Each structure stands twice: as C-alpha cells, then as structure tokens.
Amino acid sequence: MATVERPQLSDEVVAHLRDRIMSGQLRPGERIRLEDVAEQLGVSITPVREALLTLRGFDMVELQPRRGYVVAPLSRQDIVDVFEVQAHIAGELAARVAGRAGEAELAELAATHKGIQRAAQGRRVAELERGEFEFHRALNRIASARKLSWLLHAATRYTPARFLSSDPAWRNGMLADHEALLAALTAHDPRAAREAMARHFTDGADRIVKHLDGLGVWGGSAG
Template identity: 45%
Template sequence: MNLPVNGAQSQNKRMQLSDEAASYVRGLIMSGQLRPGQHLRQEQVAAALEISVTPVREGLLSLRAEGFLQLQPRRGFVVAPLAPADIRDLFIAQALIAGELAARAATTLTEEQIAELQALQGGIDEAASNGNTDEMERLNHLFHRMVNTSGGSGKLLWFLGFIAKYVPRRFYATIGGWPDASLHDHSAIVRALASHDPEAARRAVTDHLRHAGDLLADHFASSNLDAAAASAPDGAVPRS
C-alpha cells in the first residue's frame, strides 16, 4: 500500500535544517571565524553540515533578515558589518532579562534545588579539570536553564531564549576565558541563590553575562584582526 507523503512533516524537517544552518553560520560569525565582508558559499555550508543547499539558503536568508548577512549582486551572501559593541549589546539585553529571572528564582528555589545547582557546578569544575569543554558547556546550559526556569515567567523565558540563540555554543571552547567564567562567576550566583537574596542574585547573573559578552566581543575583535592579517581564503567554512 502506498501512503501519501506527509507534507507537513517534510516542511517541519526542512525548517529544522534551515534553523541548524542559520545557527551554525551565526556561530561562525559571532565567534569571529567568518569575518565582515567575507563571501559565504552555500555549497560549503551544506557540505560542512552534510545537508542539501535548499535549507541552507533558507537559513542564510533568515540571517540576512537578522542583519548578519547581506545579499549582494554577483557575489551572493556576504557577512555584514558587526562590531564588538554589537556583541556587548546582545549580552546586555540577555543580562537584564536573566538577572530578573535570577532575582525571582532566589525567592522560589528549594534547598533541594540549590543542592542540585551546587552539584551541577561541581560537575562543571570536574569537567574543567579534565579539559572536557563539551561537558562543561552541557552542564553550564543545564545550570542556567534551571535558574531561568525557576524564575516563574514564561514570557521572560521566551525573550531570553530568543536572545540567547546568538551565543555561539557550538564554538564554546574557542572563546578565550569563557570556560573560566563558568567556574568563577557561578560561585557568586550559587551563594546569592542559596542565601535567597534577590538583588545579589540579580547582580551576580548580570555581572556574569556582561563578563561573557566582554570575552566574546574581545575574542571577536582579535579574531578579525588575525584573519585580516592572515588573509584567510574568501568563503572558507569550518566543518561542523
């Protein structure tokens, strides 16, 4: 028996692939591996992600709408201008929302949840000592997710998730000083939450995310200077 093709499933799959392509290229741009003015070939992105060109083009068009890419005649997609200040602004917005969620979480977290956060931080410390940056990133995501979801606001959480997609998680290990920030800055966050001090929690989370934004902005500026000096091949895309 021949079954009809589920067009909705096919469309959803393509949207997922286009989101993956957009996330991948966005991360390359934010982490300085693709620099402003560099030509981006759709075929290279498709090969790096092992997907077809169609969802890649859709993903790149969404990045054009976000202002990360430009579509130029006879050149195709080109990385749009991006300044370190733009990166800091994204993290300032993230810090404001996450700080509010942390302040609310400080009044709602139970002792068991505090213990779970401490256990997550212990895991981050252990992963750092073993040089396992992938595990650090995974536990760091769980740490912040627990704090954010305990803030009790679905709307703020949605806005935070929208902003947080600009963080290049895929290239976490390439950002100098970022793993150390998860080790040291989290201590102040845990102390504030364990003390059920809303303002201290707000301040600790805000300072942490601003710190992360400074690290990424500095890395971005340095990477672009290095790339310009080395004259990297136009359109080169690292493999996923």
C-alpha cells in the same frame, strides 16, 4: 563527503555559522556559499538554506542581489549591546529565582553545576555546553517568567557558545560566576544573584570584543 539528515539539522548549521560569525572567522561583508557550508558539515543544501533564513531573521546575514548571502555589518557596540540585553534579562530572572527557589531546586542546580565542573576539568566542551544549557534552563523554569525566558533565549542566539566554551579563561570565570550565583540563591539574595548573573554575560562580551579587536574585524568588509 556523504550527506546526512538529522532532526533539527538546520539548528546545528545555525550554531556553526553563528560561532564563525561572532568569533570573526566569517567577517562582515563576506559571502557565505551554501555549497561550501554543506560540504564542510556533510549535509544537504536544504538545512543550510533554512539556517541562513533563520540567521537573516536575527540580522546576522543579509541577502544581496547577485551575491547571495553575506555576513551582516557588526560593530563593537553591537556586541556590547547584545550582551548587555542578555545580562539585564538573565539578571532579572536570577533575582526572581533567589526569591522563590526551594531546597530541592537549589540541589538540582548545584548537581548540574558539579557536572559542568567535571566537564570543564576534563575539557569536554560539548558536554560543558549541554550542562550550561541545562543549568540556565532550570533557572528559567524556577523563575517562572515565560516571556522573559523567551526573550533571553532569543538574545542568546547571538552567543558563540563553542568559541566561549573552548576558552580556558572563560571556563574558569563561568565556574566562579556559577558558584557566586548559587551562594546568592542559597542566601535568597536577589541583588547578589542579579550581579553574579549579569557578570556571567558581560564577561563573555569582554572576551569576544577583545578577540575581535585582535583580529581587526572592525577594519573593513571581506570580499
């Protein structure tokens, strides 16, 4: 397979490996071979190595003597903890948006949500992911809380976006959460906005945990 190089290619490799780890396709203790990943994605070794360094910084992989990179330990409680952090920060940001969003900003969010709806109905997963990213980025911009937004961005590095976006039940729940959030923002109700946003993240945690339970991921390490 021919190799290609694109800007920020290592970020794409990070996203690919993160989804595989958090969805149980790569299990705790399983070795990650750089050459295999490079061949699968049609890239050189360099972005794969850079991606693994990034993932090591987020404790998603470990570098072990004589084995190379392996998937780091991951427990059910780890999943719950990460998503609870996301829910808390995102909920606070949403509450702040409820207190300050103007008509133009609300219209922008509503228009982005409509685009996400169309992508979900058409099962255009990549487009849906981009729309979700833009929706949350707009919320964070309106909240005007630079450090909280940065912390949320760091926490969401653990989210397997492609895995969730491919789940029809998650898509339906996501759309319902967006609609509840937009209603709360329009009513300038911080409490309802916080609850709707927190539910958006904890639902993802519930789905991932249930999926990994079904795979028996917590039962042991891979070779």
